[in-house]
Amino acid sequence: MVQINKECCKGCGRCVTACPKKCLELGGEMNAMGIKAAKYKGEGCISCGICFYNCPEPYALRVEK
C-alpha cells in the first residue's frame, strides 16, 4: 500500500504516470508549500514500488507490502 507524505510532494506527477495500476492522481490536499500533492485513489495498489523509484523525492512516497 502506497503512503504519501504530502509535505514532501512537489506534484510533479512522475508517480501518476509510472503507476502500472493507475491508482495515483494529482490534485490531493494542498501542502504547506501550496502544492496539491499526489494522492492514492484508495484502491488498486499492488505495492510494486514503481512509484517510489520514479519519485524524485526521498520521503514523499513509501510503499508497504
Place this chain on the structure above:
Amino acid sequence: MATIEQKGMYKVFPRSGKNVSYTHYCPGCGHGIINKLIAEACAEMGLQDETIFVDPVGCGVFTYYYWDAAHISAAHGRASACATGVSRARPDAVTIAYQGDGDLGAIGFNNAFQAASRGEKFGCIFVNNSLYGMTGGQMAPTTLEGEKTTTTPFGRDSSLTGYPLHVCEVFNQLKAPVYIARVSVADTRRIMQAKQAIRKVFQIQKEKKGYAILEILAPCPTNFKMTPDKAAQFVIDEMEKEFPLGVFRDETADHVNPKSVEVPLVKSCMELFQEKDSIPAAINDAGFAEKRFKFAGYGGQGILSLGLTVAEAARLERRHTLWFPSYGPEQRGGSANCSVVVSGTPIGSPTVEHPDVLVAMNQPAYERFAADVKPGGTIIVDSTVPVLVEPPEGVKLIKWPAIKMAEEFGVPKAANTMMLAALKKFALTGLTAENLETALIASFKKKPELGEKNRELLRKAEAHE
C-alpha cells in the same frame, strides 16, 4: 512486512536554516531520482561508512545534505581532480564523484578526462541533462543541436557552437577506465537499469578495480520548459538519439590493476628537501658583509649551475643564502641569468638589482647588467666579449679568458668552472677556497668523476695571470 522506502539518506535536511525532508530539486528533476538510487545503493551495499562523495558545483551541489556518508565539496569542475586526491589519500575508501554536464563536460572536462586516463580509483557519476541547470538553463557542451536554451534562444546552431559532446564515447578512447556506461532515468525500466549500473560503480570501487564512469541522462523540466512527463519523454525521444544508452566498456571481470612502483614514504617536508647529512641552519652573523651576485650569459654556458655552486659554498659556510634564476622574456633568446645573495642575516628580497659582482659570459649579458654594478664592485667578463661600454665609475673590470681556457684544457663545457676560478682567485665571494671546491665537487654529484676533474681544472685556471 517489507517496506519500500528511502535508505541511505538523512531523515532531515538542514538547508537554509530550515529542517525539511524534501530536496531542493525542482518538481520532476532527474537528480532527485538519481540521488535516491545512489543513497540506496550505498546503504544496501553496506558502504556508508566507507564512502566519500565528492560533490560538484551545479544542481547536485547539496548532496551533502542528503547522502548519509562522508562528503567533500569541490570547486566547479574540479570534482574529478578532488576525487583523485581523496582516493589516493584514502585508498581504502570508496570514492564517488558526482558531476553534472556543465561541471564535467565543460569547465572540468580536462580534470575528468585526465583522471579517467590515469585510471584513478574512483567512480564518476555524471548527470547529463543537456544544459546548465542551476544557473538558469544555458547551453552546455551536451546541448542537442537545435535545442533551445537561454543562450541558444533559436536552438543550438552547430555552425557557431559545434556539436553535442559525447563524454562516454570520448572516454571510451582511453585505456584505463574499466567501466563506461550510459543509462537514463526517464521511465521505470530505465530507472531500474540505472539502479543496477549505480550498484556496479560502487562494486567496482569496493573491489578497487579502477576508474568507472556512469553517464545518466536526466530530465530538467524547468529548463526544458516542459511538464515533468514531457521532459522525461524528451529524454527518451531526443536525448537518447544523440546519446545512445548502453555499456560501452565493462572490463571488470578480468581487470588487473597495474602494479605500482614502491615509493619510500616521505615523513616530512624537511626530509624531502634536505639531504640525509643535511647542513645545519644558517648562523646569524651581522659582521659578515652581504654579497650580491649576478651571473649572466646564454643557456648552455653553465650560468645557473655556476650560481648554484657559489650558493652551495655559502650554505656550507652556514651563511643565509638565496639562489634565484630569472625567467624574463630574454630567456627565449637563449639568455640565462641568476642572482645569488649571501648574507650574515636573513635575506629579504632574492632579487639582485645592484650586484657586488657580475659574471658576464657573453656580450648581451655584459651590456644588460654592467651599469647596475655597485661602485666598488667587480665585473668579470669573458675575454671573448668586446667591451664596447665602459663599466660604471669605481667598478673594477676583469677580463678573464674562461671560454678560451676551457677550450685549451679540452673541456669546453667547463667555462663556468673557469669563471669560478676567477671568483676564487680574486677572493670575490667572501667564502673559503675549501668550501668553493667542495661545492664544485658537489655540483657533479651525479657524475663524480667530473667533480675531481673540475677541481683540477679550477686550480689550473687559477694559476692564470
